[in-house]
Amino acid sequence: MAAEKPQLKFNTMTYNERHFSQELNLQLSHKLDSLIVWQNHALDFQIKYLVAVNGQTQLTNCSAFIQLLAKTRFNLDAANNLLRLLYDDYRFKTSVNVIYRAIVDDIINSYYLFGTVALADPEQHALGNELTIFHKEFILSSIKGINSEREFEKYIDELNEVESSPDIDVEDEFKRANADLFTAAGAWKKNSEIRANTSPYFIDLFNQTDGNGKGFISEAKKLEFIKARGVVTHSNIAAMFKYLSQFQHFSPKSHELLNSHIEYDIVIYQRCLGELVMLLDQLFQVLELQDKAELQSEWKALAPLIFNSFNE
Structure with a gap:
């Protein structure tokens, strides 16, 4: 009688169950x-919020907030x-956290730009100048x-031994398409030059120098x-932002974070929301x-429910 072949046994436990x-x-x-439930509620509200701006005339340059949202x-x-x-x-947090980092980065950008809005200025010069600097950063990177x-x-x-074009x-090419970013001599404008008509009040709070002249604004x-x-x-x-950035960058210690559970990560997701x-x-x-007014009333009803859910 032939010997019975041993049957392979597969480990069906998940990573979380094993560790x-x-x-x-x-x-x-x-x-x-x-x-997930309350983020879906927040998403539904945010979508309604974005739909509500359609066809509305916004303050000069304030459409940037809609783009960030x-x-x-x-x-x-x-x-x-x-x-x-x-x-x-839990290790999939390495991908999840990079997305939340992007969300936090846009929250930072939103508050940074929001802080330059002056309701008494119909042209919103300070806000427009910061958006121009952001555009300059985009072009330099491009x-x-x-x-x-x-x-x-x-x-x-x-x-391939072929001739290059x-x-x-x-x-x-970019200079011709973005003449407002360059001086008459053809040099990149420094941030201080772009901010020429920004209120001195904002200039003092920026506490920034031109540095190498390119003027990238750090987080x-x-x-x-x-x-x-x-x-x-x-x-x-x-x-x-600092915690989530550990998953964007690499160090040996960041790998230890990857292998741990997500108790603190959930706290970060809740705070981000x-x-x-x-x-x-x-x-x-x-x-x-x-x-x-109707949306504001809806926000007042929804926000406490979302915040209270963090303690469930």
């Missing part, structure tokens, strides 16, 4: 359930879908990216300005929305 207690997993699953709406929706992966494997792409194309052409002066400088403008949760926003909800309330001050 963490059942009690902890149940506790964190309950918190994830609650977070659109970014956070899609990122929050994506995060909500990825959160479901955490039920079986130029570097295009030049790097061109170098790689030449490398491929060399491998003639070089194009990318910076010159640290934005957070300093947010603090100076009196945003009381500035330290919470800074803490979230809370800050976004509070931002929506702040932006009622500067955005025109259809049926604004």
Whole structure:
């Protein structure tokens, strides 16, 4: 009689079941359930908020806040879908946290720009100047990216022994399309030059120097300005950004964070949701929305429920 072949046994336990207690997993699953439910409520409200700005005339340059809210709406929706992966494997937080970092970054940008709005200024010069600086940063980064792409194309052409197409002066192309970013001599305008008609009140609070002339505004400088403008949760926003950035960058210790459970990460997600909800309330001050009073009433009913859910 032939010997019976041994049957392969597959381990059907999830990563979380193998490495963490059942009690902890149940506790964190309950918190994830609650977070996903209330983030969906917040998303529904944010979508209604964005629909309500359609066709409304906004203060000069304040459409930037609508664009930032659109970014956070899609990122929050994506995060909500990825959160479901955490039920079986907490390590997927390495992807989830990068998305939440992007949301926090846009909360920082929103408060930074909100802090430059002067309702007495119909032209919103200070806000417009900061948006111009953001645009300059975008162009400088784009130029570097295009030049790097061109170098790689030449490398491929060399491998294939074909002649490369003639070089194009990318910076010159951008100069012609963005003349307001350059001096009469053709040099990039410094941030101080772009801010020539910004109120001295804001200039003092910015506490920024031109540095190398390109004037990239760091998150640290934005957070300093947010603090100076009196945003009381500035330290919470800074803490979230610093923690989530550990998953954007690498160090041996960040790998240890990856392998741990998500109790603190859920706290960060809750705080992020809370800050976004509070931002929506702040932006009622500067955005025109259809049926604004009705939306404000809805916010007043929804916000406490969301905040109370963090203690469930």
